[in-house]
Each structure stands twice: as structure tokens, then as C-alpha cells.
Amino acid sequence: MHIFGKILGGFFGFLFGNVFGLFFGLFIGHQFDKARRLNQAGFRSGAFGSGPSQTERQEEFFKAAFAVMGHVAKAKGQVTAQEIQLATTMMERMNLHGEQRRAAQNAFREGKDSGFPLDSVLERVKISAAGRFDLLQFFLELQISAAFADGQIHPSERDVLHKIAKGLGFSSAQLEQRLRMQEAAFRFQHGGGAHQGGQHSGAWQQESQADHLAAAYDVLDVSENAESKEIKRAYRKLMNEHHPDKLMAKGLPPEMMNVAKEKSQDIQNAYDLIKKVKGFK
Structure with missing residues (x-):
């Protein structure tokens, strides 16, 4: 039985406000006891419990990611077959099939709509990520990666990416830093000429190796x-x-695990190459 709040509330209420203060203090104490009881029963503040579950937040994050991808693709004007293929490639990277793939496709189409509410969607992303920097950074990098899938960023796409970054709480400088790093990742992934011995001259191989290391x-x-x-x-x-x-x-949707693995593998491979060249352990 929770009466501690009522006792304290009634005591201090009567002390400072006589009878009227007593009743007011009892009311405040009752609210305190009620909140304490709900908390111990497994609920959190809010009229209807603890809010969205982890699964619901992951679904929100997942759908928003593809919707914003569609919005970025539309930035250049009419969405072309190439942009649709880029979205399809991203779905394949996530190994999406059946209902998951249809959900991603529907979200991508919603993002292409002229009235797409980018700001409100980004607000929901921040809520679904629970303010976790790593998840918000992943969301932003996912959009950059999708936009950069063809090897370059169109000026209109860049403008939209700046809006997305701002909506997620990142500065323009932070976005430009991640754009440089994504461009480098693209060059690193496609800089395999140095490993194709016999197909190129020695001078070309040295230049390719230097570019790969850079x-x-x-x-x-x-x-x-x-x-x-x-x-x-x-x-x-x-x-x-x-x-x-x-x-x-921290709440990353399981469908996006493969993309996260690819990113961490790029970081690992880049580090291993530098470590080998520099000769440290």
C-alpha cells in the first residue's frame, strides 16, 4: 500500500496552509503514490504506458529510411529507372523478400510524392532512434550511401542531404565530412586494380595502389x-x-544488419591496409 506521499503531502500542506493546505497536500501526495505504484508495476510516465515498443520503433526507422531514400531520388526531378535500380540494390543488400520488400517499395514510393512531409518524418526518426547518435548517424549515412550508389552526388541530392542532416541534428560540416568518407569508401571498394596482376603495366599498378591507400x-x-x-x-x-x-x-532494424556489417568491414579493411603499409600492430 502506497501512502508515503499522502503522509508527507498532508503534513507539509497543513503546515503551510492549514486545512486547505492539508487537502491540497493529500492530493499531490496521492498523485505521487499513484505514479510510484505504476512505475513499480512496470509502466513509465505517460497516459497509456511506456510508448512504442522496440519492434515498433524499428519498423518506423525501417520505413522512414526507404521513404527518405525515395525523396532523395526524386531530388533530381523525375525518378529514373537508375534510381529505382539503386533502391532495388539497397533492398538486395538488406536481403529483403516478400512482405519486407513490399513494405520498402511502398515506403520508397511514398517518399517520391511531391507532398512528402520530410521534416515530420525526420522528427519521427529521432523518436524511433530514441536520440541515439549512432542510429541517427547510420540513418544519415544510409541516405548518403544510397545517393552515392552510382558514384556521384547530384547538386540537388546534396541539397536534400543537407536538409536531412539538419533535421537529424547534424551540422553542414558533419554532413560534408561524411560525404567525403562515403566517396572514399566508394573509391576504396572499387580500387581493386592493384590486385589484378598481369592486366596492367607496373606504373599503372603503382598509381592504383597509391589511390587505394589514399x-x-x-x-x-x-x-x-x-x-x-x-x-x-x-x-x-x-x-x-x-x-x-x-x-x-541500440535498436537498429534487423533488416539493416548486412549494411552495418558492410560498413564496419570497409573500416576494418582500410585499417588493415594502412597498418600493413605503415608496419605497426
Whole structure:
């Protein structure tokens, strides 16, 4: 039985306001006891309990991601077959089939609508991510990755990405940093010429290797002259922010696990290459 709040409320109410204060204090104390009882029973503040469940937040995050992708694709004007293919590629990266794929396609179509409410959708994303920086960063990087799937960012796409970044709480400088890192990741992923021995001249291979290494530094966002200590610190920070298991624990939709794994693998591969060239452990 919860009466502690009523006792305190009644005592101090009577002390400061006589009989009227007593009744007011009892009322305040009752509200305190009621909230305490609900909390111990497993509820949180709010008229109807604890709000959306983890699964509901993940679904909201998932649908918003594809809807915003559709909005970014529409930024250049009419959505072309290429943009649709890019969305399809993203669905394949997530291994989406059946109902999941249909949900992603429907959300993508909603994002292409001229009246798409970008600001309100981004507000819901922040709610579904519960303010967790890592999840919001993943959402932004997902949009950058989708926009950059063809190897370049159109000026109109860049403008929309700036709006998305601002809506999620990121500065223009933070967005530009992630754009540089995504471009580097694209170059790093497609810089395999150095490993195709015999197909190119030695000079071309050396140039390709140099470009591949430069991209690796950019993936970690460090300079080529950085000391091993700085490189390790940058690597650990990025891995901590992008580790798939940690993102899942914070509410990343399970459908997006493969994308998170790819991102962390890019970071790992870039670090391994730099570590090999620099000769540190």
C-alpha cells in the first residue's frame, strides 16, 4: 500500500496552509503514490504506458529510411529507372523478400510524392532512434550511401542531404565530412586494380595502389602523415560507432544488419591496409 506521499503531502500542506493546505497536500501526495505504484508495476510516465515498443520503433526507422531514400531520388526531378535500380540494390543488400520488400517499395514510393512531409518524418526518426547518435548517424549515412550508389552526388541530392542532416541534428560540416568518407569508401571498394596482376603495366599498378591507400586514409578520416596512435584512435572510434552488434542492441532494424556489417568491414579493411603499409600492430 502506497501512502508515503499522502503522509508527507498532508503534513507539509497543513503546515503551510492549514486545512486547505492539508487537502491540497493529500492530493499531490496521492498523485505521487499513484505514479510510484505504476512505475513499480512496470509502466513509465505517460497516459497509456511506456510508448512504442522496440519492434515498433524499428519498423518506423525501417520505413522512414526507404521513404527518405525515395525523396532523395526524386531530388533530381523525375525518378529514373537508375534510381529505382539503386533502391532495388539497397533492398538486395538488406536481403529483403516478400512482405519486407513490399513494405520498402511502398515506403520508397511514398517518399517520391511531391507532398512528402520530410521534416515530420525526420522528427519521427529521432523518436524511433530514441536520440541515439549512432542510429541517427547510420540513418544519415544510409541516405548518403544510397545517393552515392552510382558514384556521384547530384547538386540537388546534396541539397536534400543537407536538409536531412539538419533535421537529424547534424551540422553542414558533419554532413560534408561524411560525404567525403562515403566517396572514399566508394573509391576504396572499387580500387581493386592493384590486385589484378598481369592486366596492367607496373606504373599503372603503382598509381592504383597509391589511390587505394589514399582512399583508405580517407575512409578513416585521417591524413597520410598521421601517427599510428592517431590512426588507431580513429579506427576504434569508427568501429565503436558502426559495430553491427552494438547498433542492433541500440535498436537498429534487423533488416539493416548486412549494411552495418558492410560498413564496419570497409573500416576494418582500410585499417588493415594502412597498418600493413605503415608496419605497426
